[in-house]
Amino acid sequence: MTSKDSILLILISFFLASNGHVESGYSIKFRIHGRKDTTCMIAYYYANSTYIKDTLRVDGSGRCVYKAPADLPKGLYVFVISDKLYFDFVINNDHKFSMETDTANLTGHMVIRDSPENDLFYDYLRTTREMYDRIQDLDNRGKAFSGQQDSLKRYSDLIGSVNKELIAYKLGIVDRYPVSFTALMINVMKEPDVPNPPVLAN
16 A cells, blocks of 8 residues: 555545535435346545445345435445445535446446535546546557657656646635545645755855
């Protein structure tokens, strides 16, 4: 596990520990195409582990509903279909919303209704994944020009441009949605700015 992973898990644990009280509880509808007449689980992250929160019965059309009281801790939760099939979702300010997807591509085919918080979170997941894929593709293409400094510099500059685009995208989320879970996650995982050390006159 990387240091960033540890920091993110600490953040999630802290976020889960804060109970936000509102007037009504949570009602989250899920539909998973490709699953029917079975059970799925709701889990949550705490420290370095994942814990089961509840078990849901999935009907013949792939639908199930997770209901929870108003004092459900806010944070990042997991909808577990199987050991290898699961997706994250955010519990924050949206109390009644729905998420629909299929087992072929859980993140890519996700449709969210009535949850700006999860819309933002999934836009972040998809956009960062796309940019990381672009960087990886440029890096792989650049390796074909080993020893050709002009070509290597060209690909290095292209990678730098995508990195700047990614940073600008993340800073935009923090600026426009400062109280969202996604902004909090970006701030915690951000590399610290290390000032230049003072230099003596001699």
